[in-house]
Amino acid sequence: MTKEEVQADIKKSLDHWAGASFLTFEKTKGRGDMKLLWGMFKHGDKAPFDGPGGTLAHAFAPGSKLAGDTHFDDSETWTHEKYSGANLVQVATHEIGHALGLGHSKSLRAVMFPSYDSYTPDFKLDKDDINGIQSLYGQHVSRKRVKSFNELCLKYYDINAILTDSHLKTYIFRGSYFWEIQEEGISHGYPQKIISHWPHAPHPLDAALNYDNLTYFFKGTKCWCYNDRTLVSGFPKYISKVFKGMPTKIDAAIVWQKALYFFKGKKYYKLGKKLFNSGKPISRWEGLPNDLTAAFVSSHGSYVFTKARQYFKIDPRTGHVEKNQKLPYPRNFRDWWLNCGHRPQRIFQDE
Missing domain, CATH: 2.110.10.10 (Hemopexin-like domain)
Known part of the structure; x- marks a missing residue:
C-alpha cells in the first residue's frame, strides 16, 4: 500500500465511528489521545506479534497504560480495496473500536465480531456496532448544530x-x-x-x-x-x-x-x-x-x-x-x- 492509501483508509475507519457517534478525530503533531503504530514481533508492548497469518493487530482500551493506541503487524499483507490480504479499513475499524472502549459483538455482521473474514466492498457499521459506540459517546449530531x-x-x-x-x-x-x-x-x-x-x-x-x-x-x-x-x-x-x-x-x-x-x-x-x-x-x-x-x-x-x-x-x-x-x-x-x-x-x- 502507498502512504496515501494507508492515510485514506485510516481516515475512513475513523469516519465510520465519528459518523455514528458524537466523536470527532483530528490529526495532531503533539500529544494525542490515540496513536497508531506498525511493527513486527516485539514492538514495544507486552504483546509481540507472531508473523504472517497470525494476529493482524491489537488495540488498548480506555483504562490501560497504552489507552487508545492501535498496533498493526507489519508482517501481514495489508491491502486497499482488494480481496487478497487483510483489508486495512475493516481491520482498523475493528481495532479502533476496541481502542474506544468497545468489546466484541455476537452479531455476525458487526465489525466488532471477533474474527476477520474477508474484504467487503461498501463496508458499513452494523446496527450493533452503532448501538455500542453511541452507548459510550452519544449519538451523532451535525457539527453545525453543535x-x-x-x-x-x-x-x-x-x-x-x-x-x-x-x-x-x-x-x-x-x-x-x-x-x-x-x-x-x-x-x-x-x-x-x-x-x-x-x-x-x-x-x-x-x-x-x-x-x-x-x-x-x-x-x-x-x-x-x-x-x-x-x-x-x-x-x-x-x-x-x-x-x-x-x-x-x-x-x-x-x-x-x-x-x-x-x-x-x-x-x-x-x-x-x-x-x-x-x-x-x-x-x-x-x-x-x-x-x-x-x-x-x-x-x-x-x-x-x-x-x-x-x-x-x-x-x-x-x-x-x-x-x-x-x-x-x-x-x-x-x-x-x-x-x-x-x-x-x-x-x-x-x-
Missing part, C-alpha cells in the same frame, strides 16, 4: 464537578457525562460517557480533584483514584481511610498552597500541617458563598469556585474573592467559560 446547541449550555447550572487534570485539560462533569473545555469553549466530540475514560467511575459525582498528579472522584462516603485513566488498585475506598478527618458527601475539593481543602455546606476542612477536623466557616474566604457546586485550579493556575450559574475567582494573596471593579465577581459561568454565544471576552486571559 456550535449553536449544546446540552451543557442549557443546563450548565446542573454541573456536578469540574477538574483540571495533570495534562492541564479541564473537564466538566454532569450526570454520567463529561465535557472538555478549551479557550474557545466546549471542545468538539463531547459529551462523552465518564466510564469511557475512567472505568468504574461513579455518577453523578459529588466532587473531583487533581492531587499529587492523581485524579480523585468523590461520591457519598467513597473516593475513586486514577493514575491517568487507570483505576488505582484497591479503590474505591472510604474517604475517611484516604483523607483522615475529611467529611463525606462533599460539595467541592481543591489544592491550595500545598494543602487540601474540602468544602461542605457552610464549612471548609483543611488537610495539611494544620488539620481542621471540625471545619471552619466558609465566610473566612471573603466573598465566597456556602453550598458550593465545584472548585478547581484552571490550566493557568487560577483558583475558581462555582455555585449554580455563577463563578468566583480567589486572589491567591488574600484568600478572598478577587476584587475587580470593571468586571466584578461573581460572573456568569455560561457566558465566560462555555462559549454558548454570549462570552464577553477571553476567559483564559482573565479568569
Whole structure:
C-alpha cells in the first residue's frame, strides 16, 4: 500500500465511528489521545506479534497504560480495496473500536465480531456496532448544530464537578457525562460517557480533584483514584481511610498552597500541617458563598469556585474573592467559560 492509501483508509475507519457517534478525530503533531503504530514481533508492548497469518493487530482500551493506541503487524499483507490480504479499513475499524472502549459483538455482521473474514466492498457499521459506540459517546449530531446547541449550555447550572487534570485539560462533569473545555469553549466530540475514560467511575459525582498528579472522584462516603485513566488498585475506598478527618458527601475539593481543602455546606476542612477536623466557616474566604457546586485550579493556575450559574475567582494573596471593579465577581459561568454565544471576552486571559 502507498502512504496515501494507508492515510485514506485510516481516515475512513475513523469516519465510520465519528459518523455514528458524537466523536470527532483530528490529526495532531503533539500529544494525542490515540496513536497508531506498525511493527513486527516485539514492538514495544507486552504483546509481540507472531508473523504472517497470525494476529493482524491489537488495540488498548480506555483504562490501560497504552489507552487508545492501535498496533498493526507489519508482517501481514495489508491491502486497499482488494480481496487478497487483510483489508486495512475493516481491520482498523475493528481495532479502533476496541481502542474506544468497545468489546466484541455476537452479531455476525458487526465489525466488532471477533474474527476477520474477508474484504467487503461498501463496508458499513452494523446496527450493533452503532448501538455500542453511541452507548459510550452519544449519538451523532451535525457539527453545525453543535456550535449553536449544546446540552451543557442549557443546563450548565446542573454541573456536578469540574477538574483540571495533570495534562492541564479541564473537564466538566454532569450526570454520567463529561465535557472538555478549551479557550474557545466546549471542545468538539463531547459529551462523552465518564466510564469511557475512567472505568468504574461513579455518577453523578459529588466532587473531583487533581492531587499529587492523581485524579480523585468523590461520591457519598467513597473516593475513586486514577493514575491517568487507570483505576488505582484497591479503590474505591472510604474517604475517611484516604483523607483522615475529611467529611463525606462533599460539595467541592481543591489544592491550595500545598494543602487540601474540602468544602461542605457552610464549612471548609483543611488537610495539611494544620488539620481542621471540625471545619471552619466558609465566610473566612471573603466573598465566597456556602453550598458550593465545584472548585478547581484552571490550566493557568487560577483558583475558581462555582455555585449554580455563577463563578468566583480567589486572589491567591488574600484568600478572598478577587476584587475587580470593571468586571466584578461573581460572573456568569455560561457566558465566560462555555462559549454558548454570549462570552464577553477571553476567559483564559482573565479568569
